[in-house]
Amino acid sequence: MTTVEKTGNRRLTAEELEAFGAEMDVIRQRIVADLGEDDAAYIYNIVKKQRAFEIAGRSLYYLPVIGWVPAVACLSISKILDNMEIGHNVMHGQYDWMGDPDLNSRMFEWDTMAPSENWKYGHNYMHHTFTNIVGKDRDVGYGILRMDEDQEWRPYYLGNPIYAFLLMTFFEWGVAMHDLEVDELVAGRRTWAENKEIGARILRKVKEQTLKDYVLFPLLTGPLAPLTFAGNFTANIIRNLWTFNIIFCGHFPAGVASFSQEECEDETQGHWYYRQLLGSANITGGRLFHIMSGNLSYQIEHHLFPDLPARRYPEIAEEVREICERYDLAYNTGPLHKQLFGVFKKICRFALPDRKSSDAAPAGAAPAIEEVAA
């Protein structure tokens, strides 16, 4: 199984890969040298807004009836900002250079069920190192879904769309449980002992999260407690739906390449960049949309440079696109509805066993990308 067959991408020679990697390194060095006041001001501003939305959200519950919808809206925005533009990016170490412990990857904790420490292992290490290598990157299907034809079909996968729907709704729980690698446990490749610490962390975090959203803040609103409870629940679900959709658009729309373990053995830095590029997909949109998605709408740039401040991705993207054109590589991007449709199609298609003729290009392969990228 090679990337060529799957995506119609040109396979680069070793020299080309090296040159391609060097070009990426240059971008990286330039941005690193340029980090400064504006980046700090940006993230401080986002943090300020997030805190303001949260306080507004929690306060608006005191206005019965008219306050509820705006309260939920503010709280959802706060949670989305906290998870996406702040949490995810800070924990990638994007702001470690600032020397501010509040924005330090080793110390940050976010407003979701998954404890940062567990998540950083599964995400920063496993997912970002082994991006889209089937069998290694646990984000390919999250151990629940079948998202790639290299994952062998089993009747269990007939439920793919249902699992996806549930995962979307309760995404924060899914992400928290993800680190337990339950599927590996069931398969006997992982022991309960290995999960002890991870599980304890999850329990602690779940307790903290439920205590504030479902006990303390509702209690503080006295007779309005049930409404506050329902509001917090809704805000959490809205955040889940949003993050799931943004994240699934990052790696599963049509035309994204996956890789086999063999082809990534002894990988060079150039090939690593190449794999990050082809294994990711962007979403087009306005500035506000990018902020709300933590700039993960620039998933390609994020995967190429996971520890550079996300606000830099738009400027990096122009260069990356230009480089892709020169190397004749696909740059997978498109509006949200288009990318979502691609994801949705994959979820449904891989629920079923593969069709016999493997020659036929899978739905929405290479041509689709070019069309979108054009």
Place this chain on the structure above:
Amino acid sequence: MALDLGGRILRSRTVAALASPHGIDRYLTQINPMLAAHEVRARIVDIHPEVSAPGAPRVATVTLQPTSTWRGHRAGQHVSVGIDTGEGRRTTRVFTVSNTESKPGDPLTITVRAHDDEDATPYSISKYLTERATVGTLVHLSQAEGDFVLPHHVPEHIVLISGGSGITPVMSMLRSLQRRTHRGKVTFLHWAPSAERQIYAEELEEIRGQGHGVDLHIMHTADGAPYLSPALLEKLVPGYRDLPTWVCGPESLIEATQAAYDGTESLHVEYFKPPRSGGVAGGEMTFSTTGKTVANDGATILDQAEAAGLSPEHGCRMGICFSCTANKSSGLVRNVLTGETSELPDEQIRICVSTPEGDCAVDL
């Protein structure tokens, strides 16, 4: 009283649970940076130049009004001071508190000498404090730390020895003793390059004038004053070996003092800066993440990494802030502060105070 109640509520477990996972200070600081429940921050309320002799680095005493969370300090202790010195970066350095022992919420002073040799931020923190900072500048603080302190019950006769800016903790001790109206005797020996470069000159003169049991000897090396030796000590402080003594200053002074005291238990030592090298050279120092290898020259791992072109995260460079912690995968390292060695694989070490002995690999 009301304030205290407020503080207790803010520090309560319920408030912590409500603010989870960010902590209440993350919200308070958005309202006013001087509001805090746990962290310590401070505003500069005064900057007073101590020395500005031509050719000599500037020295200034900076007075800080801390948040109510400041728990006070004992004479001789230090704090980490973090300042945003530009380009969005915060730098942290350690300074001794120089005023008399403080109580919770009390102002504190640090006396800072402008160093050129601090690393490549646009401004080193000491330069920033002595040249650019203004009244109103906000700084981040730690609580006071360190056990270079006087005992609660101060003995009849004590000796204080300092050199250069090592005078700050010792001065804090002297000032505190005076406030406590210590009835015993204090012999204070201080070495400075010259009279123009003498920190706290006026105050020292005043103390000398008052007598009050303080026996003051200030030696200016530029004027040919003798350096510390057993003979000099014996002359100025007969029987010094048995007297409880606190010494702080540059390495050479500490070494001379240690030699003169010859292992007696009465000596308390504070390095003004951690000893720079002192490690054993030889073998290879490997930085595994970046794949760089250099010949181990015996300097601290942080110094060696920087010399090799890496820029590992760090703060105080004195083993206090833990921001330089890295994983050592193999090799024997010596802690330059304590002299302890350890060679466990996969250890978290503070690279600013660890020197490798022989082959060593660190994930940097």
